[in-house]
Amino acid sequence: MKDFAALFATLDQTTRTNTKVTALADYFRTAPEADRLWTIALFSGRRPKRAITTTRLREWAAERAGIPLWLFEESYAIVGDLAETIALVLPPPSTTHNASLAAWVDHLRALKDAEDATRKEQVLAAWEGLTPLGRLVFNKLLTGGFRIGISRKLMTRALAQALDRDEADLAHRLMGDWTPDSTTWADLIESHDPTDTLSRPYPFCLAHGLEDGPESLGPPADWLAEWKWDGIRGQVIVRGGQIFIWSRGEELMTDRFPDLAPLRDLLPDGTVIDGELLAHDGDAPLPFAALQKRITRKTVPKNLLTEAPVILMAYDLLEEGGRDLRATPFAARRARLETLLSALPHTAPLRPSPPIPFTTWDDLSTTRASARAHRAEGLMLKRRSGPYHAGRKKGDWWKWKLDPLTLDAVMIYAQQGHGRRANLFTDFTFAVWDGETLVPFTKAYSGLTDAEFRQITAWVRRNTTERFGPVRQVRPEHVFEIAFEGIQASPRHKSGVALRFPRMARWRQDKPTHEANTLTDLRAMLAQYG
């Protein structure tokens, strides 16, 4: 654990990518195999099964620190990280433990089936013998999530460097739902063929946002355009007579989408398709909210299956007849996809994402403006000659999203942030006018610069009119332009609407509050775009 904690400290104490990669690569060169495997797992979002509920951890930590639970909770709200809060409130250690990372993980696993009293005793004993940094790492193992500025891509690069291996091949091997318990270093890293594991998905190819127009992309004839669907990305794999459906976050979602099960028999063995999972009524996609109901359910009740049936809007063919097609140009992959799908019955829960014909960028720009009517967020542009990249590579895939919808709103409540933003007011509630009163309709947390957050924080401190716990009512003086991707009716909200991805686009210091938008404007937007 000492070595891993030291690695954690080094990674945490630098903002330089190169220093991080070097530190990780050094660790991968020297750490024991079991620790390496766990390190890869942790930095790719795989954590040991939670042996203890966080409720218990909070209680034990508060008790050991000699503070009431409410005070622990208040502290946690400000620190923003449970593992860190526990590490900070505990009294200094009285002894020293010296176990490896893998040994700690095993130790934790043994706790899963233990009696509550034993668990408590063991956890308190662990805290007692670890430095604050060691405790932080240990608590992270307990609570899960190693988000410390190490992306999976960065970890993969370090691993490639340490092993002198190809990064894309390693990225592929690290896909899927393996855990250090279900695999070995040899199987994961050293086996000959990464598709040996039937369920293993390919790394998703990701697009960059197109900031300016597409004119800089060269001749329109080099590009294929399609809608950017407002669903969730999915990879459907049919291998060895089985079907696997993966999310972009590498969650296996096969059971959530029984609608797609027939594809196992409809698609030939050795087929992998990339596409968008959408709720669809047979003619057109349903609003995202319909799909959302499906995503949150592990098992789907029958009525929901009929109410919000899901299909795969297919846009790429990654594997055909067991052969990896990713190096083939996109236009050819696309043609094969269409041939493959044309053989399927019309009732199949799978259809090709239609290509959008265009000859000039201007044509396309006109089409893009109608995206909302197609329930799309904008357009995707893919280079005809491009391969299917692993991850986010600039150049061949672009998303050209619609400009967001915007409204000018008045800030009426403010709340302190936590974690990175612990001493700033960053969480705001915004309102629009209904006659002479302000009706709250959305919250927003992001979009301002650090300097602006500091400025507004100083203002909030001086202009609080009332307090409701952590929430402060402030003088309605500031207008912000709120940008959002979509708007929907919602009986749960006072204003009757719910926004998708609201954020502060601009602080309109030039606008007096009476020029902010009204509830009527908001309802008009709902009628037009909802």
Added chain:
Amino acid sequence: MVLHVTPKGLFCPAGDFHIDPWRPVARALITHGHADHARDGHGAYLATDLAAPVMRHRLGEITLDTIRYGEARQIGDARVSFHPAGHVPGSAQIRVEVGGEVWVVSGDYKLEADPLSTPFETVRCHHFISECTFGLPVFDWPDAAEVAREINTWWSRNAAEGRFSLLGAYALGKAQRVLMMLDPTIGPILTHGAIEATNAVMRAQGLPLPETHHVTPETDLCARQGALVLAPPGALAGPWARRFRPTSTALASGWMRLRGVRRRRAADRGFVLSDHADWAGLNRAIAETGAETIHVTHGYTDIFARWLTEQGYDARVLRTEFTGETLDEAGET
């Protein structure tokens, strides 16, 4: 009430004066020179003789009367004295006694000793007005000697690798405290103008600061590769700091106890060093005053007041405009 809050600040009707007011008043008693306590525009100021030079430097031509620690003075019906707060050189708690009732305004304070500030002194009172900038149990300051070792280790490693060590610290107090912790055998110490100006004032007062070099456009930085550069926190991200390359950046502040805050500031290192009391310090200071009524100001006031209430105090939240320790001080040049 001996003291109460008005829109201008903490007011003592018996003596017709304000303490650390935030709007211009006729007569202001000032605990210390930080900008949120010592503001511009008052008719007459009263502060300790040790705080006076910095206040004159910061506020320019002001009518300033001085008082020594422990010296009693009658102002109207109030008897007033100033006592060491241990926060920065010259900082004071102000004791106000009216008709046998004693109130103490802590200003900002810390209990740990440092080589420059007169150590905090407990003053018994009935009402204690306490800051609580770091009034949460997660704030527990490490030993200053240990922090000094961390800073010097960081600096020598950077120096060995040819990097500047750019360290952000408050220009008044924190910067000088850091200077006293540095090991000058590691290399030269460079300073931002805002810090050097304060250094000059304190040197003139007789405080034994180590040698520092003010960074000007003429400074030959190539000759000083590996130097430690001390600047106000706000200057670290600005154009001023860009001349130092390559660098490792760090901040010295109580806020560095929280990983999230350090990461938001994108500093490589955070050294936990504060001129304010930590959780244990606040609790100890409050207990030792013997006060039954505690008025808490700037910081996590609601939480801290609830905690004190549970400990049996009559705890109240006092709404003031003090800000405590922030990381926003920019420094002019």
